[in-house]
Amino acid sequence: MHTIAMDTHCTFTEYCIMSASGRIGRQGSCATAIPDLVEIIQTVPRPRHVVFEEGPLADWLIRNLRPHADQVISCNPRRNHLIARDGDKDDPIDAPKLGHLYRGGFIKTVHHSESQARSIFKQHVGLYHNRVANRVRLANRILAESRRQGVFIEEADLASADRRREWWKRLPSHRVLREDLKLLLAEYDLAAAHNERLKRTLVRLGKQEEVVRRFVELPGIRWIRASTFYVYVDTPWRFRSKSALWRYMGIGLQRRHSGNGPERVRVPPAVEVCRPLKSMILGAAKSAIAAGDNPFAEQHRQWENRGVTPRNARRNVARSLAAVMWGMRKNGSAYRPEWVGVAWAALCGQTPSKLGG
Secondary structure, eight states: EEEEEEEEESEEEEEEEEEEEOEEEEEEEEEEEEHHHHHHHSSSOSHHHHHEEEEEHHHHHHHHGGGGSEEEEEEHHHHOOOOOOOOOOHHHHHHHHHHHHHHHHHHOOOOOSHHHHHHHHHHHHHHHHHHHHHHHHHHHHOOOOOHTTTTTOOHHHHHHHHHHHHHHHHHHHOOOHHHHHHHHHHHHHHHHHHHHHHHHHHHHHTTHHHHHHHHHHHHTOOOOHHHHHHHHHOOGGOOSHHHHHHHHHHHHHHEEEEETTTOOEOOGGGGGGGHHHHHHHHHHHHHHHOOOHHHHHHHHHHHHHTOOHHHHHHHHHHHHHHHHHHHHHHHHHOGGGGTTTHHHHHTTSSSSGGGGG
């Protein structure tokens, strides 16, 4: 197997070609253009694997280079940095380092959708969540400026015209203050309009997917949460178990143990998980619990009766909800409330009906 390691930039790419024995055969630089990269790849005998680090160009490179190599891999740059940060740092050095890491099996592959349509849908969902965060940031800034004047409001007061007028009357009549707030309000209104426009497109795209239409039957899941799970998980077969899925979503546990010391468990840090999925599944669990009269709310009640803290009980509900969605994605089934909690009930030695499903 020959390895072609690439350190890609917007204008140029440093590449390194390694033989099956790991010997560096050729290094060089070329333009970051598909014809130039394909020409380099085709000079290498098969089987040939191409590897580069994840970045803005990764999805475009994978789609266009995949037909010309036996395998094209985008890997996690943070993991590579932790392993190979010793020694000198330079573009011509980075490509051979990446090749050696790949040959040694030290890289962590980043998943990419095979279809361009799925990739664009995922980008749209990500843009929606980004713009929602931007709207919330602007609202918090307005609320903070108002609070400095002793006037306390919520974001809902900004969305209602009548409540906004009442708030405006309570503010001091200082000219500079009101001009600043008008500027922030104009930006907030534009952000809110963009959110609504992105949401309409997201819902329309979600309704076109049969899997998403099945997801919205679950308690706490509507079109945005269903679409978020669909595009970020993409294919369920990339996870070897429910535990692996939970860790990726930020609701699983990492276990650490050394010698005779105690075993320690922790939730993975934010930099190691998919944050849109974590926010989505925890929000869905909270909504399902609040709705009541469903198996997930009953699970939450049972866990609290067993002495589990409300926070951990809600996280357990999130794991249960994620497992159901993962199973539905794998086997193409519809939502069956009576199937929820069957494995957990068996583990506790009780029938599902006694535990609410």
